Amino acid sequence: MEEFIIRYGLAAIALVATVESDLVFILAGVVAHLGLFNLPTAALAGGAGAFAGDCVWFFVGRSRAGTIRNSRAYRRVGARVEGLADRFGAWQLIPARFIFETRAVSILFWGMRGLSFWRFAAIDFLGLSAGGDGVLARSAIY
Numbered sequence: 142m143e144e145f146i147i148r149y150g151l152a153a154i155a156l157v158a159t160v161e162s163d164l165v166f167i168l169a170g171v172v173a174h175l176g177l178f179n180l181p182t183a184a185l186a187g188g189a190g191a192f193a194g195d196c197v198w199f200f201v202g203r204s205r206a207g208t209i210r211n212s213r214a215y216r217r218v219g220a221r222v223e224g225l226a227d228r229f230g231a232w233q234l235i236p237a238r239f240i241f242e243t244r245a246v247s248i249l250f251w252g253m254r255g256l257s258f259w260r261f262a263a264i265d266f267l268g269l270s271a272g273g274d275g276v277l278a279r280s281a282i283y
Contacts, residue, residue, distance in 0.1 A: 146172055151186040158190030159197070162269075165190075188269050195265050198245045202252025209253050222250060231256050235268040 146153045146168050157165040169183040202209065209215050215222075226233070237247035251261060 147177060150178060151182060154183060154186040155190030158187045159194030162187065162191035162194065191269055192265060195248050198248040199252035199261055202249035206253040226254065231260060231264055234264045235271065238268045
């Protein structure tokens, strides 16, 4: 992945961040530290790509809510997930970014639950600012 990012630059950072935002932010910070492109531009490309990927998960949840609710997996854990959602609210999207394998599922769930896109976007932006761009800045410094 490092060679891919070096060869295709900021477009590669944005593309890879749609799928795996944590690792790409670290690699982008390292490549920025090496002087191949500047850190603010890398942060913007990575943030835009990660947000685009998050939007895909959100809209899949929104458009496939019925299918997801009827799935065997959701029937098994849905009541528990709904209870936790009622307890913690949509703000749980921020810590979900830091817990392995929960980011995409949480975003999918909130899309399915009908959270407004603009509220999702605001919360996701805060999570991206605290998460990915923070990782990027730390990796460029060291």
